Amino acid sequence: MTGISSPQLFVDLEAIQRNFLAAKLIVGSNVEVSAVVKSDAYGLGIDQVVGPLAAVGCHSFFVADLEEAIRVRNQLAAAKIYILSSPKPSMARFYRKNDFIPVCNTLEDAATLVPRGCLYALNVETGFSRSGISFGELRTLIHCKLNAPALVMSHLACADDPGNSINSLQKNRFMAMCELTATAPRSLAASAGISLGSAYHFDLVRIGSALYGLNNASLDPSPFVNVVRLRAQVADIRLVRTGESVGYMGTFRACRPTWLGILAIGYSHGLAWSASNQLFADVGSHQVPVVGRIAMEYAAIDMTDLPASLRVAGRWVELLNERLPTELMARLAGTIPQETLIRIGTSNTRQYLSSYLKKQPLARI
Numbered sequence: 108m109t110g111i112s113s114p115q116l117f118v119d120l121e122a123i124q125r126n127f128l129a130a131k132l133i134v135g136s137n138v139e140v141s142a143v144v145k146s147d148a149y150g151l152g153i154d155q156v157v158g159p160l161a162a163v164g165c166h167s168f169f170v171a172d173l174e175e176a177i178r179v180r181n182q183l184a185a186a187k188i189y190i191l192s193s194p195k196p197s198m199a200r201f202y203r204k205n206d207f208i209p210v211c212n213t214l215e216d217a218a219t220l221v222p223r224g225c226l227y228a229l230n231v232e233t234g235f236s237r238s239g240i241s242f243g244e245l246r247t248l249i250h251c252k253l254n255a256p257a258l259v260m261s262h263l264a265c266a267d268d269p270g271n272s273i274n275s276l277q278k279n280r281f282m283a284m285c286e287l288t289a290t291a292p293r294s295l296a297a298s299a300g301i302s303l304g305s306a307y308h309f310d311l312v313r314i315g316s317a318l319y320g321l322n323n324a325s326l327d328p329s330p331f332v333n334v335v336r337l338r339a340q341v342a343d344i345r346l347v348r349t350g351e352s353v354g355y356m357g358t359f360r361a362c363r364p365t366w367l368g369i370l371a372i373g374y375s376h377g378l379a380w381s382a383s384n385q386l387f388a389d390v391g392s393h394q395v396p397v398v399g400r401i402a403m404e405y406a407a408i409d410m411t412d413l414p415a416s417l418r419v420a421g422r423w424v425e426l427l428n429e430r431l432p433t434e435l436m437a438r439l440a441g442t443i444p445q446e447t448l449i450r451i452g453t454s455n456t457r458q459y460l461s462s463y464l465k466k467q468p469l470a471r472i
């Protein structure tokens with residue numbers, strides 16, 4: 108079959124807006140919801156995502172690095188932009204000029220940057236043990252009588268697991284450290300942290316996963332709606348005899364005459380090889396299994412149980428949608444949904460669905 112297209116990834120910008128508003132509802136009007144758009148908005152496209160978020164009342168954004176900060180500033184002149192990676196003192200003037208807010212992860216970061224008149228946030232260490240200023244270092248910093256930070260923040264290690272005692276330990280340490288910085292706004296929770304209750308919300312929550320539809324805290328039902336739809340085209344249909352094996356290493360063997368659909372999607376498009384013989388695809392309203400090893404450019408589905416009219420080369424089938432969520436694909440691949448999302452997002456041509464530019468935007472909060 109000729110004329111077969113690459114897979115297509117649809118990103119629903121209105122769903123991202125809805126997820127922002129859903130988070131606002133959970134935390135209430137006294138808590139700011141900020142959008143984490145690092146790693147190119149989890150692979151979904153920072154340039155496309157920030158405008159629709161601002162349109163529903165998102166005023167602050169967290170990015171990974173300076174390059175991403177510039178991309179957000181190019182679209183949003185007034186947004187607060189926090190940069191998560193450690194700042195470069197040589198860029199102090201540039202930060203100032205663009206009102207960027209670098210996050211200081213060490214005493215040295217703060218000591219070199221703050222005297223140069225930059226806005227800054229402080230990341231304090233409460234139990235993640237990755238980066239952050241210790242209690243003692245914070246004391247030292249306070250003694251230097253620097254300008255107050257724009258935000259004091261820390262990051263929960265186990266928020267996905269509400270019963271984990273590390274959550275309250277981190278919260279208590281965080282509160283103790285915040286006493287030293289008195290008036291500065293505070294932020295502890297990311298997406299999963301917002302479901303731990305208002306004691307974890309402080310002044311600002313930083314959500315990434317939830318915006319992109321992931322339900323890290325396994326809330327039932329999820330307050331967040333699906334954002335991505337991935338589809339691939341059936342390149343070929345073949346009838347395989349009983350006993351024949353399918354694909355590399357013959358990991359699937361036909362136990363009946365089997366109609367295979369050969370999909371034009373493989374691990375080069377972000378499908379995890381480790382999900383071979385595990386995934387499902389939606390063909391119309393039917394769901395069928397992916398069979399055999401996932402190859403670089405191809406994967407096979409078993410179409411035997413489908414009505415013959417659906418076994419047509421050129422038909423599109425879906426691998427991610429609201430019935431086949433990213434969480435399921437990740438679990439079947441043995442990984443976490445964020446990794447799956449980034450892989451799929453960065454490996455495929457993205458198309459954006461939105462009423463954002465065409466219709467009335469959703470109500471601002």
Ligand SMILES: *Cc1c(COP(=O)(O)O)cnc(C)c1O
Pocket residue numbers: 143145191262296297298299313314315316317323
């Ligand atoms: C990535 C990140 C977040 C967002 O986490 P989600 O769980 O995806 O909401 C928040 N804060 C920091 C410091 C991060 O690195």
